[in-house]
Amino acid sequence: MTDVIVVGSGIAGLTAALHAAERGCRVTVVTKGFLADTNTRWAQGGVAAVTAPDDTVDSHIADTLTAGVGLNDPAAVRTLVTEGPDRIAELVHRGVTFDRAADGDFARGLEAAHARPRVLHAGGDATGAAIQAALGAAVRTARGVEVLEHTMLRELVIEGERVVGIDVETGGTTRRLRGDAVILATGGAGQLYSHTTNPVSATGDGIAAALRAGAAVADLEFVQFHPTALAVGDAFLVSEAVRGDGATLIDDAGRRFAFDAHPDGELAPRDVVARANARAMAAQGGRPVRLDATALGAERLARRFPTIDAAVRARGLDWSREPIPVTPAAHYLMGGVVTDLDGRTTVPGLYAVGETARTGVHGANRLASNSLLEGAVFGARAGEAAATDRAWPPVEAPAAVPLPVVAAASAPPFTRAALQELMWEHAGLVRDDDGLRRAAGVLAAWAADPRLRNAEDAGLLLVAQHVVGAALARTGSVGAHFRADEAGPAVTSLPAQEALAC
Ligand SMILES: Cc1cc2nc3c(=O)[nH]c(=O)nc-3n(C[C@H](O)[C@H](O)[C@H](O)COP(=O)(O)OP(=O)(O)OC[C@H]3O[C@@H](n4cnc5c(N)ncnc54)[C@H](O)[C@@H]3O)c2cc1C
Structure with missing residues (x-):
């Protein structure tokens, strides 16, 4: 029997867990808070999918590519959009009650940068809570799934070149869980910044663990701000x-x-x-x-x-x-751990899904309400791949962005708040070479001194270094990445910018 470990209990992790379990795997879901402590439960507007007779796959694809300023992976976008309707049907089957119009059909919202009304919602503006509740209940009763709450991923365990488990911390003690596959579904990293819509759990832990394990990451310069x-x-x-x-x-x-x-x-x-x-x-x-x-x-x-x-x-x-x-x-991190269309990363045995992953669907900016859809579509694919993979095909990754070589600058004592302020000031909405280099220097100084840091802070610091490195390397403005020193004239009028919704 295949043992699958899923880290994270939002839409991506729970969908992956259910799909792996339904293919006969023994699944352990590890989550650092309560099962429902996720970004997913805060999602308001809804989930985008082609469900109306007058809507088309091509239209949703075109909107997604426009939002992403063409930096998306077209194959990933097509997969997202074509498989979206099946995942909506699955959510309904698992108990999500989407709002309906008077004729009984789905009520569909029109959101910015969508050519047609295609955003399904539940409880008005409580879509994420409805999805979280339904998937949470399904996982609690699914055969072969064990849920470990208040259990935090600390490190991926690697033997040879393969991930074979995770070290977790629970109740002050560390233990090792072994598995044939590990699926990272740890969400985004809004806590990099002093102002964020994300809950406190969004500290980029999975991305940091993947980086430490040598996995490729990409697009980390693309952070969406509301x-x-x-x-x-x-x-x-x-x-x-x-x-x-x-x-x-x-x-x-x-x-x-x-x-x-x-x-x-x-x-x-x-x-x-x-x-x-x-x-x-x-x-x-x-x-x-x-x-x-x-x-x-x-x-x-x-x-x-x-x-x-x-x-x-x-x-x-x-x-x-x-x-x-x-x-x-x-609000949202477009980049993350590089995956193929089945959630495989560049490290055998390790998968990534949801906001932790960089599947390529979002490019330089996310189309509103595509992130819940991404979690459902690629969560399902990764769960099935983890259940059935016998070999590990090569996973293509964009050229790696090296960390900038900067001298460690004089830095205030490390605190999470100091890191968040630094990122807000120099790697936030408006960036330039000077500020990014200054941030890189302070981050380098903090990285050289590992005292007074807990695991989340260490992860945030590592992800911050990569966000700053990627922002330095991309010298032009595109999508959500705005360089004051290199802004092209068209940046403020891109239709993609309308996509900064929910
Ligand atoms: C206020 C708000 C409104 C939004 N509205 C919408 C919307 O309307 N439509 C839309 O499509 N998107 C929306 N989004 C974005 C969307 O909610 C997220 O992108 C999506 O829910 C991410 O799902 P996920 O499964 O990848 O991660 P999450 O739902 O964030 O789940 C991550 C899980 O990983 C766990 N975890 C993290 N680190 C560890 C660790 N070290 N060990 C163990 N567990 C760990 C967390 O506790 C959590 O359970 C919104 C986001 C916010 C914040």
Whole structure:
């Protein structure tokens, strides 16, 4: 019997686990918090797939390639889109109740940069929670699946050239789990930044472990930022629709600054607004800018935006009376561990899926609502490959980006907050050679001194070095990667930038 270890319990990991178990494998799901502590459960808008009779695979492919500015892998995009409808059917079968229209057909949302309404949602804006609940229940009752919560991947175990298991930490002790295949589904790395929509678990652990094991990574310079997250308490997305309804962005002096960046002001493409916010924050010592929705009135805010209204009020703010602090926030990592179409990495025995993986579907920027789909499609493929693989075909990887050779700079003592601030300032929305080199120097100094670091921090530091290295190597602006020193003229008007949605 094949033993498969799945690390991570979001949509990608649970889908992989179920597919491997259904092919007769003995599966262990390892997750560092509770089963539902994932990015998946926070996903709001929905999951994109071709399910309408007047929609086409070619249209969804074209939208995905436009968003990715053509840096996508076309074969991966075709796989994602063509297999999407089957994975939606599977989610329904496993108990996800997608919202329906009056005629009983799926209700389909239209999101930015999609040519047609194709985004399925559940519970209005609670799609991720519905998926997490259904897959979590399925895994708990599946034959052959064991779930180990509060169990953290520390290191991949390699014998010869093959991954044969993992070392985990649980309750303060370390133990070794052996398996024929290890599937990394550890999500993204939003915690690289001082402002992020991601939960605290998103620390890039799987990418770091894969790097230490010698696996190829790619596209790590492509980090998607959302323009408006609440800057009080845990970051919470404030939808662009609030600005669409008339809310404005102001700085400390009460000045509307978005028109300095674009004639459409607050309704400019999201990356433009996000950068305008970041610039205004830098000019006022890093303090958040404010979103002024007072003109909308309490009744309208509560009726039109009930979820956001509740989140705002839960933080002790009354946005019908006073502007609320908002900040751009790191939202999604397009790059990751390089895989083939079945989740195989460049290290035999090791697979990667979901936000941890770089399948090539997103290119330089992610089309809204394609990430849940990616987790479902490639999670299924990796689970099946792990169950059936007998040989390890060569996995092609783009040319590796070497870490920059920089002298270690003088650095403040390492803390997670210091790393997040450094990344925010120099490897965030707006980058340039100078700032990236400065960041690389500080990161190198921290890397040379392993004291006072826990495992998550060590992983974040390693991933940060690779993000900065990749951002230095890509000297032109493209997609989500904006170089102030090399910006091409077309960057701010790319349709891809509209894709910075949910
Ligand atoms: C606020 C928000 C809204 C979003 N809205 C949408 C949307 O509407 N549509 C869409 O398509 N996408 C959306 N996204 C993106 C999407 O939610 C994620 O990309 C996707 O859920 C990632 O799934 P995953 O399975 O790869 O990882 P996750 O769901 O993040 O799961 C990762 C798992 O790995 C575990 N883990 C991490 N490190 C370790 C370790 N060392 N040891 C053990 N376990 C570990 C974590 O605990 C977690 O269980 C949104 C994201 C956010 C943050």
